[in-house]
Amino acid sequence: MEERVVLQVDGVGFVRGGRTILDGIGMRVHAGEHWALIGSNGAGKSTILSMLGAVVHPTRGTVEVLGRRLGRVDLRELRGLIGHVNPRHEVRSPLTVRDVVLTGATGTTERMMRWEPTEEQERRADELIQLLGMHDLADAVWPVLSQGERGRALIARALLPDPHLLLLDEPSTGLDIAAREHLLDRIDGLRAQHPDLASVLVTHHLEELPATTTHAMLLRDGRIVAQGAADDVLTSELISETLDYPLELTRTDGRWAVRTARNWG
Template sequence: MSTDSLSSAPPAPVLEFDAVDFVRSSRPILREVSFTVRAGEHWALIGPNGAGKSTILSICGATAHPTRGTATVLGHRLGTVDLRALKHSIGHVNPRHPLSSPLTVFEVVLTGETGSNDLVPRWSPEPAVLARAEELITALGLRPIRDAVWPNLSQGERGRALIARALLPDPEILLLDEPTTGLDVAARERFLRTVDDLHHTHPDLATVLVTHHLEELPVSTTHAMLIGDGRLLAAGDAADVLTTENVSAAFDYPIEISRHDGRWQARAV
Protein backbone atom coordinates (compact mmCIF):
# COMPACT_ATOMS: atom_id res chain seq x y z
CA MET A 1 0.00 0.00 0.00
CA SER A 2 1.37 3.44 -0.93
CA THR A 3 2.05 6.23 1.54
CA ASP A 4 -0.57 8.39 -0.21
CA SER A 5 -3.31 5.80 0.26
CA LEU A 6 -2.36 5.40 3.92
CA SER A 7 -2.55 9.16 4.51
CA SER A 8 -5.98 9.36 2.87
CA ALA A 9 -7.45 6.51 4.93
CA PRO A 10 -10.27 7.64 7.26
CA PRO A 11 -9.56 7.76 11.00
CA ALA A 12 -10.21 4.55 12.91
CA PRO A 13 -13.74 3.96 14.24
CA VAL A 14 -14.04 4.34 18.01
CA LEU A 15 -17.79 3.65 18.25
CA GLU A 16 -19.84 1.44 15.93
CA PHE A 17 -23.51 0.65 16.40
CA ASP A 18 -25.04 -1.92 14.03
CA ALA A 19 -28.83 -2.33 14.17
CA VAL A 20 -28.87 -1.83 17.95
CA ASP A 21 -32.11 -2.49 19.80
CA PHE A 22 -32.53 -1.91 23.51
CA VAL A 23 -35.52 -3.21 25.47
CA ARG A 24 -36.24 -2.45 29.13
CA SER A 25 -39.08 -4.19 30.99
CA SER A 26 -40.56 -5.33 27.66
CA ARG A 27 -40.57 -1.72 26.42
CA PRO A 28 -38.47 -0.91 23.32
CA ILE A 29 -36.18 2.06 24.03
CA LEU A 30 -33.97 1.90 20.90
CA ARG A 31 -34.84 0.43 17.52
CA GLU A 32 -32.30 -0.45 14.79
CA VAL A 33 -29.81 2.30 15.65
CA SER A 34 -26.68 2.30 13.44
CA PHE A 35 -23.86 4.86 13.26
CA THR A 36 -20.06 5.14 13.35
CA VAL A 37 -17.95 7.67 15.27
CA ARG A 38 -14.30 8.01 14.26
CA ALA A 39 -11.26 9.35 16.09
CA GLY A 40 -11.14 13.15 16.14
CA GLU A 41 -14.86 13.59 15.37
CA HIS A 42 -17.08 15.67 17.64
CA TRP A 43 -20.68 14.48 17.66
CA ALA A 44 -23.84 16.05 18.99
CA LEU A 45 -26.58 13.64 20.06
CA ILE A 46 -29.86 15.53 19.94
CA GLY A 47 -33.49 14.66 20.54
CA PRO A 48 -36.45 15.34 22.82
CA ASN A 49 -36.73 14.00 26.36
CA GLY A 50 -37.38 10.27 26.36
CA ALA A 51 -36.04 9.78 22.83
CA GLY A 52 -33.29 7.36 23.90
CA LYS A 53 -30.26 9.68 24.15
CA SER A 54 -29.21 8.53 27.61
CA THR A 55 -29.48 4.88 26.60
CA ILE A 56 -27.24 5.44 23.58
CA LEU A 57 -24.72 7.23 25.79
CA SER A 58 -24.81 4.35 28.30
CA ILE A 59 -23.96 1.88 25.55
CA CYS A 60 -21.21 4.19 24.25
CA GLY A 61 -19.81 4.25 27.79
CA ALA A 62 -19.97 0.44 28.09
CA THR A 63 -22.39 0.60 31.02
CA ALA A 64 -25.26 -0.99 29.08
CA HIS A 65 -25.40 -3.70 26.41
CA PRO A 66 -27.69 -3.87 23.36
CA THR A 67 -30.62 -6.25 23.56
CA ARG A 68 -30.13 -7.01 19.88
CA GLY A 69 -27.57 -5.90 17.31
CA THR A 70 -23.92 -5.12 18.04
CA ALA A 71 -22.07 -2.24 19.66
CA THR A 72 -18.31 -2.04 19.20
CA VAL A 73 -16.35 0.34 21.43
CA LEU A 74 -12.68 1.00 20.63
CA GLY A 75 -12.59 -2.11 18.49
CA HIS A 76 -14.14 -4.39 21.13
CA ARG A 77 -17.63 -5.80 20.79
CA LEU A 78 -19.60 -5.35 23.99
CA GLY A 79 -20.20 -8.69 25.63
CA THR A 80 -16.81 -10.08 24.63
CA VAL A 81 -14.42 -7.77 26.48
CA ASP A 82 -13.36 -6.94 30.06
CA LEU A 83 -15.37 -3.78 30.71
CA ARG A 84 -13.04 -2.59 33.48
CA ALA A 85 -10.15 -2.21 31.06
CA LEU A 86 -12.38 -0.69 28.38
CA LYS A 87 -13.90 1.95 30.66
CA HIS A 88 -10.43 3.31 31.45
CA SER A 89 -10.31 4.55 27.84
CA ILE A 90 -13.70 6.29 28.07
CA GLY A 91 -14.07 9.65 29.79
CA HIS A 92 -17.52 10.69 31.07
CA VAL A 93 -18.61 14.18 32.07
CA ASN A 94 -21.89 14.15 34.01
CA PRO A 95 -22.98 17.42 35.65
CA ARG A 96 -25.00 15.33 38.11
CA HIS A 97 -21.79 13.68 39.37
CA PRO A 98 -22.81 11.99 42.65
CA LEU A 99 -20.28 13.48 45.03
CA SER A 100 -21.17 14.68 48.50
CA SER A 101 -17.73 14.42 50.14
CA PRO A 102 -15.80 17.68 50.60
CA LEU A 103 -13.04 16.72 48.16
CA THR A 104 -10.86 19.44 46.71
CA VAL A 105 -10.71 20.10 42.98
CA PHE A 106 -7.33 18.35 42.88
CA GLU A 107 -8.76 15.28 44.64
CA VAL A 108 -11.79 15.17 42.34
CA VAL A 109 -9.49 15.18 39.32
CA LEU A 110 -7.47 12.32 40.83
CA THR A 111 -10.59 10.13 41.09
CA GLY A 112 -10.54 9.96 37.31
CA GLU A 113 -7.64 7.52 37.57
CA THR A 114 -9.63 5.04 39.65
CA GLY A 115 -13.03 5.75 38.08
CA SER A 116 -14.51 6.21 41.56
CA ASN A 117 -16.59 8.98 43.09
CA ASP A 118 -14.34 9.29 46.14
CA LEU A 119 -10.67 8.71 46.73
CA VAL A 120 -9.95 5.00 47.10
CA PRO A 121 -8.71 4.16 50.63
CA ARG A 122 -4.99 3.41 50.85
CA TRP A 123 -4.50 4.31 47.15
CA SER A 124 -1.34 6.30 46.41
CA PRO A 125 -1.21 7.89 42.95
CA GLU A 126 1.96 7.43 40.96
CA PRO A 127 4.05 10.58 40.43
CA ALA A 128 3.07 10.59 36.75
CA VAL A 129 -0.63 10.65 37.70
CA LEU A 130 -0.07 13.54 40.10
CA ALA A 131 1.82 15.46 37.44
CA ARG A 132 -0.90 14.80 34.86
CA ALA A 133 -3.57 16.05 37.29
CA GLU A 134 -1.63 19.27 37.91
CA GLU A 135 -1.17 19.75 34.16
CA LEU A 136 -4.91 19.39 33.48
CA ILE A 137 -5.83 21.72 36.34
CA THR A 138 -3.64 24.39 34.79
CA ALA A 139 -4.86 23.74 31.24
CA LEU A 140 -8.52 24.03 32.24
CA GLY A 141 -8.04 27.24 34.23
CA LEU A 142 -8.60 25.60 37.62
CA ARG A 143 -5.31 26.63 39.24
CA PRO A 144 -6.88 29.43 41.37
CA ILE A 145 -9.41 26.98 42.85
CA ARG A 146 -7.18 23.89 43.00
CA ASP A 147 -7.75 23.47 46.75
CA ALA A 148 -11.38 24.62 46.86
CA VAL A 149 -13.83 21.95 48.06
CA TRP A 150 -16.58 20.52 45.88
CA PRO A 151 -19.61 21.81 47.83
CA ASN A 152 -18.34 25.39 47.44
CA LEU A 153 -17.84 25.25 43.65
CA SER A 154 -20.15 26.82 41.11
CA GLN A 155 -21.72 24.61 38.42
CA GLY A 156 -19.31 26.02 35.85
CA GLU A 157 -16.29 25.26 38.03
CA ARG A 158 -17.60 21.76 38.63
CA GLY A 159 -18.02 21.24 34.90
CA ARG A 160 -14.40 22.14 34.17
CA ALA A 161 -13.21 19.97 37.07
CA LEU A 162 -15.17 17.03 35.68
CA ILE A 163 -13.58 17.49 32.26
CA ALA A 164 -10.15 17.39 33.91
CA ARG A 165 -11.22 14.28 35.84
CA ALA A 166 -12.42 12.58 32.65
CA LEU A 167 -9.21 13.41 30.80
CA LEU A 168 -6.85 12.17 33.53
CA PRO A 169 -6.51 8.60 32.19
CA ASP A 170 -6.00 9.99 28.66
CA PRO A 171 -9.17 8.46 27.16
CA GLU A 172 -9.89 7.95 23.47
CA ILE A 173 -13.57 8.86 23.84
CA LEU A 174 -15.13 11.66 25.89
CA LEU A 175 -18.87 11.54 26.62
CA LEU A 176 -20.56 14.77 27.73
CA ASP A 177 -24.04 14.23 29.15
CA GLU A 178 -25.93 17.56 28.94
CA PRO A 179 -22.83 19.26 30.38
CA THR A 180 -24.28 22.79 30.50
CA THR A 181 -27.23 21.81 32.70
CA GLY A 182 -27.72 24.40 35.44
CA LEU A 183 -25.32 26.96 33.98
CA ASP A 184 -26.19 30.60 33.43
CA VAL A 185 -25.44 32.12 30.02
CA ALA A 186 -21.96 33.38 30.92
CA ALA A 187 -20.94 30.10 32.55
CA ARG A 188 -22.32 28.17 29.59
CA GLU A 189 -20.27 30.21 27.13
CA ARG A 190 -17.11 29.75 29.18
CA PHE A 191 -17.73 26.02 29.33
CA LEU A 192 -18.32 25.73 25.57
CA ARG A 193 -15.12 27.69 24.94
CA THR A 194 -13.34 25.15 27.15
CA VAL A 195 -14.75 22.31 25.00
CA ASP A 196 -13.66 24.05 21.80
CA ASP A 197 -10.16 24.53 23.22
CA LEU A 198 -10.11 20.86 24.21
CA HIS A 199 -10.82 19.83 20.63
CA HIS A 200 -7.80 21.83 19.49
CA THR A 201 -5.44 20.48 22.15
CA HIS A 202 -6.61 16.84 21.79
CA PRO A 203 -7.12 16.43 18.01
CA ASP A 204 -7.53 12.63 18.12
CA LEU A 205 -10.07 12.62 20.94
CA ALA A 206 -13.59 11.65 19.84
CA THR A 207 -16.45 13.32 21.71
CA VAL A 208 -20.19 12.73 21.96
CA LEU A 209 -22.21 15.55 23.54
CA VAL A 210 -25.84 14.98 24.51
CA THR A 211 -28.26 17.89 24.53
CA HIS A 212 -31.73 18.93 23.38
CA HIS A 213 -30.71 22.58 22.99
CA LEU A 214 -28.86 23.43 19.77
CA GLU A 215 -27.59 26.66 21.35
CA GLU A 216 -25.46 24.48 23.63
CA LEU A 217 -23.38 23.03 20.77
CA PRO A 218 -19.69 24.02 20.61
CA VAL A 219 -18.43 25.63 17.40
CA SER A 220 -16.12 22.64 16.96
CA THR A 221 -19.05 20.20 16.52
CA THR A 222 -18.39 18.20 13.33
CA HIS A 223 -21.19 15.62 13.26
CA ALA A 224 -24.68 15.16 14.65
CA MET A 225 -27.36 12.54 15.06
CA LEU A 226 -31.04 13.13 15.68
CA ILE A 227 -33.05 10.66 17.76
CA GLY A 228 -36.82 10.49 17.89
CA ASP A 229 -38.90 7.83 19.66
CA GLY A 230 -35.92 5.50 19.90
CA ARG A 231 -35.07 5.67 16.21
CA LEU A 232 -32.14 7.31 14.48
CA LEU A 233 -33.71 9.90 12.15
CA ALA A 234 -30.49 11.34 10.69
CA ALA A 235 -26.74 11.06 11.25
CA GLY A 236 -23.70 12.55 9.54
CA ASP A 237 -22.10 15.94 8.99
CA ALA A 238 -23.67 18.47 11.37
CA ALA A 239 -24.61 20.89 8.57
CA ASP A 240 -26.48 18.14 6.73
CA VAL A 241 -28.27 16.78 9.80
CA LEU A 242 -29.24 19.92 11.71
CA THR A 243 -31.76 21.31 9.22
CA THR A 244 -35.16 22.82 9.84
CA GLU A 245 -36.85 19.77 8.32
CA ASN A 246 -34.88 17.19 10.30
CA VAL A 247 -35.03 18.93 13.68
CA SER A 248 -38.76 19.64 13.28
CA ALA A 249 -39.35 15.96 12.57
CA ALA A 250 -37.28 14.86 15.58
CA PHE A 251 -39.17 17.12 18.00
CA ASP A 252 -42.51 16.78 16.20
CA TYR A 253 -42.84 20.56 16.20
CA PRO A 254 -42.08 23.28 13.62
CA ILE A 255 -38.60 24.61 14.49
CA GLU A 256 -36.54 26.91 12.28
CA ILE A 257 -32.80 26.23 12.39
CA SER A 258 -30.10 28.79 11.59
CA ARG A 259 -26.36 29.07 12.06
CA HIS A 260 -24.26 32.18 12.67
CA ASP A 261 -20.50 32.31 13.31
CA GLY A 262 -20.45 28.56 13.82
CA ARG A 263 -23.19 28.53 16.48
CA TRP A 264 -26.62 26.97 15.97
CA GLN A 265 -29.93 28.57 16.85
CA ALA A 266 -33.44 27.10 17.02
CA ARG A 267 -36.68 29.09 16.90
CA ALA A 268 -40.26 27.91 16.97
CA VAL A 269 -42.28 28.96 13.91
Protein backbone atom coordinates in the same frame (compact mmCIF):
# COMPACT_ATOMS: atom_id res chain seq x y z
CA MET B 1 -5.99 5.88 4.65
CA GLU B 2 -9.27 5.69 6.57
CA GLU B 3 -9.24 7.24 10.02
CA ARG B 4 -9.38 4.95 13.04
CA VAL B 5 -12.91 3.84 13.99
CA VAL B 6 -13.60 4.58 17.65
CA LEU B 7 -17.26 3.53 17.79
CA GLN B 8 -19.18 1.07 15.63
CA VAL B 9 -22.88 0.51 16.34
CA ASP B 10 -24.89 -1.85 14.11
CA GLY B 11 -28.60 -2.71 14.22
CA VAL B 12 -28.96 -1.90 17.90
CA GLY B 13 -32.24 -2.24 19.72
CA PHE B 14 -32.94 -1.91 23.41
CA VAL B 15 -36.04 -3.12 25.27
CA ARG B 16 -36.78 -2.38 28.92
CA GLY B 17 -39.83 -3.72 30.74
CA GLY B 18 -41.39 -4.79 27.47
CA ARG B 19 -41.04 -1.28 26.02
CA THR B 20 -38.84 -0.59 22.99
CA ILE B 21 -36.48 2.25 23.87
CA LEU B 22 -34.21 2.01 20.79
CA ASP B 23 -34.78 0.43 17.40
CA GLY B 24 -32.44 0.09 14.43
CA ILE B 25 -29.64 2.32 15.73
CA GLY B 26 -26.39 2.39 13.80
CA MET B 27 -23.46 4.82 13.80
CA ARG B 28 -19.74 4.98 13.13
CA VAL B 29 -17.49 7.48 14.88
CA HIS B 30 -13.88 8.09 13.84
CA ALA B 31 -11.00 9.55 15.82
CA GLY B 32 -11.21 13.33 15.96
CA GLU B 33 -14.96 13.46 15.29
CA HIS B 34 -17.31 15.21 17.70
CA TRP B 35 -20.89 13.98 17.61
CA ALA B 36 -24.05 15.38 19.13
CA LEU B 37 -27.09 13.23 19.96
CA ILE B 38 -30.18 15.42 19.78
CA GLY B 39 -33.82 14.72 20.51
CA SER B 40 -36.60 15.43 22.96
CA ASN B 41 -36.80 13.85 26.39
CA GLY B 42 -37.33 10.10 26.06
CA ALA B 43 -35.89 9.91 22.53
CA GLY B 44 -33.21 7.44 23.64
CA LYS B 45 -30.13 9.71 23.76
CA SER B 46 -28.94 8.79 27.23
CA THR B 47 -29.53 5.08 26.59
CA ILE B 48 -27.22 5.23 23.58
CA LEU B 49 -24.62 7.09 25.63
CA SER B 50 -24.83 4.40 28.33
CA MET B 51 -24.08 1.74 25.72
CA LEU B 52 -21.15 3.72 24.33
CA GLY B 53 -19.86 4.01 27.89
CA ALA B 54 -20.10 0.22 28.40
CA VAL B 55 -22.71 0.69 31.13
CA VAL B 56 -25.60 -1.22 29.50
CA HIS B 57 -25.74 -3.84 26.74
CA PRO B 58 -28.06 -3.77 23.72
CA THR B 59 -30.98 -6.17 23.55
CA ARG B 60 -30.03 -6.87 19.93
CA GLY B 61 -27.34 -5.70 17.55
CA THR B 62 -23.68 -5.00 18.27
CA VAL B 63 -21.72 -2.19 19.90
CA GLU B 64 -17.95 -1.96 19.46
CA VAL B 65 -16.06 0.61 21.50
CA LEU B 66 -12.40 1.16 20.66
CA GLY B 67 -12.37 -2.14 18.76
CA ARG B 68 -13.86 -4.10 21.65
CA ARG B 69 -17.33 -5.62 21.37
CA LEU B 70 -19.68 -5.40 24.33
CA GLY B 71 -20.32 -8.89 25.68
CA ARG B 72 -16.81 -10.07 24.77
CA VAL B 73 -14.65 -7.70 26.78
CA ASP B 74 -13.72 -6.92 30.37
CA LEU B 75 -15.98 -3.93 31.06
CA ARG B 76 -13.77 -2.49 33.78
CA GLU B 77 -10.81 -2.46 31.42
CA LEU B 78 -12.89 -0.86 28.65
CA ARG B 79 -14.35 1.81 30.92
CA GLY B 80 -10.82 2.84 31.82
CA LEU B 81 -10.35 3.93 28.20
CA ILE B 82 -13.49 6.09 28.20
CA GLY B 83 -13.93 9.49 29.79
CA HIS B 84 -17.55 9.84 30.93
CA VAL B 85 -18.76 13.25 32.13
CA ASN B 86 -22.01 13.13 34.11
CA PRO B 87 -23.11 16.43 35.73
CA ARG B 88 -24.96 14.37 38.36
CA HIS B 89 -21.66 12.88 39.57
CA GLU B 90 -21.83 12.66 43.38
CA VAL B 91 -18.93 13.71 45.59
CA ARG B 92 -19.84 13.16 49.24
CA SER B 93 -16.58 14.28 50.84
CA PRO B 94 -15.19 17.84 50.78
CA LEU B 95 -12.54 16.94 48.21
CA THR B 96 -10.48 19.62 46.53
CA VAL B 97 -10.68 20.12 42.77
CA ARG B 98 -7.27 18.45 42.45
CA ASP B 99 -8.48 15.42 44.43
CA VAL B 100 -11.63 15.13 42.31
CA VAL B 101 -9.57 15.22 39.13
CA LEU B 102 -7.19 12.58 40.53
CA THR B 103 -10.10 10.18 41.17
CA GLY B 104 -10.17 9.82 37.40
CA ALA B 105 -7.11 7.58 37.79
CA THR B 106 -9.04 5.10 39.93
CA GLY B 107 -12.51 5.50 38.46
CA THR B 108 -13.97 6.18 41.90
CA THR B 109 -15.88 9.11 43.39
CA GLU B 110 -13.61 9.33 46.46
CA ARG B 111 -9.87 9.10 47.02
CA MET B 112 -9.13 5.42 47.64
CA MET B 113 -7.66 4.55 51.01
CA ARG B 114 -3.88 4.01 50.96
CA TRP B 115 -3.76 5.05 47.30
CA GLU B 116 -1.35 7.76 46.24
CA PRO B 117 -1.06 9.21 42.74
CA THR B 118 2.19 8.97 40.85
CA GLU B 119 4.18 12.09 40.01
CA GLU B 120 3.02 11.74 36.40
CA GLN B 121 -0.64 11.59 37.47
CA GLU B 122 -0.21 14.68 39.63
CA ARG B 123 1.49 16.53 36.79
CA ARG B 124 -1.27 15.61 34.34
CA ALA B 125 -3.97 16.62 36.84
CA ASP B 126 -2.38 20.05 37.18
CA GLU B 127 -2.11 20.39 33.39
CA LEU B 128 -5.80 19.57 32.94
CA ILE B 129 -6.86 21.90 35.74
CA GLN B 130 -4.94 24.64 33.93
CA LEU B 131 -6.47 23.67 30.57
CA LEU B 132 -9.99 23.87 31.97
CA GLY B 133 -9.30 27.31 33.47
CA MET B 134 -9.34 26.24 37.12
CA HIS B 135 -5.77 26.92 38.23
CA ASP B 136 -6.95 29.37 40.89
CA LEU B 137 -9.48 26.82 42.17
CA ALA B 138 -7.23 23.75 42.40
CA ASP B 139 -7.45 23.73 46.20
CA ALA B 140 -11.10 24.78 46.45
CA VAL B 141 -13.38 22.14 47.96
CA TRP B 142 -16.28 20.60 46.09
CA PRO B 143 -19.17 21.99 48.21
CA VAL B 144 -18.22 25.62 47.47
CA LEU B 145 -17.92 25.20 43.69
CA SER B 146 -20.55 26.48 41.30
CA GLN B 147 -22.26 24.07 38.90
CA GLY B 148 -20.13 25.38 36.06
CA GLU B 149 -16.92 24.92 38.01
CA ARG B 150 -17.95 21.39 38.90
CA GLY B 151 -18.62 20.66 35.24
CA ARG B 152 -15.14 21.77 34.22
CA ALA B 153 -13.58 19.76 37.07
CA LEU B 154 -15.44 16.65 35.90
CA ILE B 155 -14.18 17.09 32.34
CA ALA B 156 -10.62 17.32 33.69
CA ARG B 157 -11.30 14.16 35.75
CA ALA B 158 -12.56 12.32 32.67
CA LEU B 159 -9.45 13.30 30.69
CA LEU B 160 -6.95 12.23 33.36
CA PRO B 161 -6.49 8.63 32.09
CA ASP B 162 -5.88 10.04 28.56
CA PRO B 163 -9.00 8.39 27.10
CA HIS B 164 -9.60 7.88 23.39
CA LEU B 165 -13.30 8.67 23.80
CA LEU B 166 -15.08 11.40 25.76
CA LEU B 167 -18.81 11.09 26.55
CA LEU B 168 -20.64 14.21 27.72
CA ASP B 169 -24.13 13.76 29.15
CA GLU B 170 -25.84 17.18 29.02
CA PRO B 171 -22.76 18.96 30.44
CA SER B 172 -24.53 22.35 30.52
CA THR B 173 -27.30 21.19 32.85
CA GLY B 174 -28.06 23.77 35.53
CA LEU B 175 -25.67 26.42 34.19
CA ASP B 176 -26.47 30.08 33.67
CA ILE B 177 -25.59 31.62 30.30
CA ALA B 178 -22.13 32.87 31.29
CA ALA B 179 -21.15 29.56 32.89
CA ARG B 180 -22.47 27.66 29.87
CA GLU B 181 -20.45 29.76 27.45
CA HIS B 182 -17.33 29.37 29.58
CA LEU B 183 -17.77 25.60 29.61
CA LEU B 184 -18.37 25.39 25.85
CA ASP B 185 -15.31 27.54 25.17
CA ARG B 186 -13.25 25.12 27.27
CA ILE B 187 -14.67 22.10 25.41
CA ASP B 188 -13.72 23.72 22.09
CA GLY B 189 -10.26 24.42 23.48
CA LEU B 190 -9.57 20.88 24.68
CA ARG B 191 -10.78 19.45 21.37
CA ALA B 192 -8.26 21.66 19.57
CA GLN B 193 -5.46 20.49 21.86
CA HIS B 194 -6.41 16.80 21.56
CA PRO B 195 -7.03 16.34 17.81
CA ASP B 196 -7.38 12.52 17.99
CA LEU B 197 -9.94 12.58 20.78
CA ALA B 198 -13.44 11.51 19.71
CA SER B 199 -16.47 12.71 21.64
CA VAL B 200 -20.22 12.21 21.84
CA LEU B 201 -22.36 14.85 23.54
CA VAL B 202 -26.01 14.45 24.51
CA THR B 203 -28.30 17.47 24.59
CA HIS B 204 -31.79 18.59 23.65
CA HIS B 205 -30.78 22.26 23.45
CA LEU B 206 -29.09 23.24 20.19
CA GLU B 207 -27.67 26.38 21.80
CA GLU B 208 -25.54 24.09 23.97
CA LEU B 209 -23.63 22.58 21.05
CA PRO B 210 -19.93 23.54 20.92
CA ALA B 211 -18.76 25.17 17.70
CA THR B 212 -16.39 22.23 17.15
CA THR B 213 -19.30 19.78 16.69
CA THR B 214 -18.61 17.85 13.47
CA HIS B 215 -21.48 15.36 13.28
CA ALA B 216 -24.99 14.90 14.65
CA MET B 217 -27.61 12.23 15.09
CA LEU B 218 -31.26 13.21 15.44
CA LEU B 219 -33.50 10.84 17.40
CA ARG B 220 -37.25 10.57 17.77
CA ASP B 221 -39.04 7.83 19.71
CA GLY B 222 -35.92 5.67 19.78
CA ARG B 223 -35.30 5.80 16.03
CA ILE B 224 -32.89 7.78 13.88
CA VAL B 225 -34.38 10.66 11.92
CA ALA B 226 -31.06 11.65 10.35
CA GLN B 227 -27.31 11.44 10.98
CA GLY B 228 -24.13 12.67 9.35
CA ALA B 229 -22.10 15.85 9.01
CA ALA B 230 -23.46 18.59 11.29
CA ASP B 231 -24.18 21.07 8.49
CA ASP B 232 -26.19 18.45 6.59
CA VAL B 233 -28.19 17.20 9.57
CA LEU B 234 -28.79 20.33 11.63
CA THR B 235 -31.32 21.98 9.33
CA SER B 236 -34.64 23.64 10.06
CA GLU B 237 -36.56 20.89 8.27
CA LEU B 238 -34.92 17.97 10.05
CA ILE B 239 -34.98 19.61 13.48
CA SER B 240 -38.67 20.42 13.02
CA GLU B 241 -39.37 16.78 12.11
CA THR B 242 -37.32 15.49 15.04
CA LEU B 243 -38.97 17.71 17.65
CA ASP B 244 -42.42 17.71 16.01
CA TYR B 245 -42.62 21.49 15.94
CA PRO B 246 -41.94 24.07 13.19
CA LEU B 247 -38.54 25.52 13.99
CA GLU B 248 -36.05 27.77 12.25
CA LEU B 249 -32.40 26.97 12.80
CA THR B 250 -29.53 29.36 12.17
CA ARG B 251 -25.76 29.14 12.63
CA THR B 252 -23.50 32.10 13.36
CA ASP B 253 -19.76 31.88 14.03
CA GLY B 254 -20.10 28.11 14.40
CA ARG B 255 -22.88 28.19 17.00
CA TRP B 256 -26.52 27.27 16.48
CA ALA B 257 -29.69 29.11 17.51
CA VAL B 258 -33.30 28.02 17.16
CA ARG B 259 -36.69 29.77 17.22
CA THR B 260 -40.26 29.11 16.10
CA ALA B 261 -40.50 29.28 12.32
CA ARG B 262 -41.59 32.76 11.27
CA ASN B 263 -44.20 31.53 8.79
CA TRP B 264 -45.90 29.27 11.33
CA GLY B 265 -49.37 29.99 12.61
